[in-house]
Amino acid sequence: MATSGIALYAGSFDPITNGHLDVIRRAAKLFDKLIVTVARNSGKSPMFSTEERIAQIREVVADIPNVEVATFEGLLKDALDTFGAIAVVRGLRSVSDFEYEIQMAMMNRELNPRCETVFLMPSPEMSFVSSRMVREIAIHRGPLDKFVPDVTARALHQKFGRD
Numbered sequence: 442m443a444t445s446g447i448a449l450y451a452g453s454f455d456p457i458t459n460g461h462l463d464v465i466r467r468a469a470k471l472f473d474k475l476i477v478t479v480a481r482n483s484g485k486s487p488m489f490s491t492e493e494r495i496a497q498i499r500e501v502v503a504d505i506p507n508v509e510v511a512t513f514e515g516l517l518k519d520a521l522d523t524f525g526a527i528a529v530v531r532g533l534r535s536v537s538d539f540e541y542e543i544q545m546a547m548m549n550r551e552l553n554p555r556c557e558t559v560f561l562m563p564s565p566e567m568s569f570v571s572s573r574m575v576r577e578i579a580i581h582r583g584p585l586d587k588f589v590p591d592v593t594a595r596a597l598h599q600k601f602g603r604d
Contacts, residue, residue, distance in 0.1 A: 446527035448472040448559065451517055453480050454494050455487040456593045458575055460567035462501055464532040465508060467561055474507050476524050481514040488576055488600065501590045517545075518553035528557045534568050 450468055454461060454477070469475045479494050489497070495510050502508040513520040517529060529549065531542050539560075546558035562568070570588050578585060579597040586594055 446472055447474045447476060447525055448528040448530050449476050449478050449517070449520060449524060449526045450530040451478040451480055451513070451520065453487060453572070454498060455489055455572050456575060456589060456597065457494065457498050457501060458567075458570045458572055458589050458593070459587070460532065460534070460563045460570040461572075462590060463564050463567045464530065464561050465502060466505065468530040468559070469505050469508050471559070472507070472528070474509065475505075475530070476526065477502065477508060477510045478520055478524070479510070479512045481512055489596065493596065497590075497592050497596060500592045516552065518549050518556050521549075521553055521556050527555070528559050530559050530561060533560050533562055534571070 448468060448471070450465060452461070465475065465477060477498055479491055479498065481491050487494070491512055495512060498510045502510065511524065513523065520526075521529065529546075531546070533539050533542060542558075542560065549556040549558065563570075575585065575588050575597075578588070579601055582601065585597055589597070
């Protein structure tokens with residue numbers, strides 16, 4: 442049963458993984474609307490452009506009616522207000538994720554008292570998947586099908602000149 446309101450699932454999604462998709466599907470069941478927000482971060486050099494990441498995510502979530510995809514630049518506490526959201530969804534894979542994420546959640550709430558954070562654990566089979574590891578596998582031409590949606594695998598194969 443969904444709660445009333447909008448939640449944001451923010452990240453770089455470079456690239457989107459099956460772990461991200463797992464969190465998206467489960468968070469979409471909890472809220473009236475889930476907005477997957479692709480961060481524009483001028484301090485990073487992403488593998489895929491913001492537009493490419495948005496297109497990949499839109500294709501992957503096309504079958505989830507209450508999920509939208511957008512972009513933002515700046516602080517998450519401002520994106521919360523921009524999109525009229527009541528919560529931020531974050532995935533936690535490990536204790537090290539928790540330490541970082543709890544600091545970020547507390548800072549976001551300090552900056553915007555309306556900012557609640559909902560933590561979701563990934564399904565066990567996705568608990569070790571990260572975008573960084575997927576990029577490394579792709580660079581070295583390893584198998585991707587267990588870790589990313591088909592659209593992402595195709596984009597990674599194309600990026601690295603594979604058929």
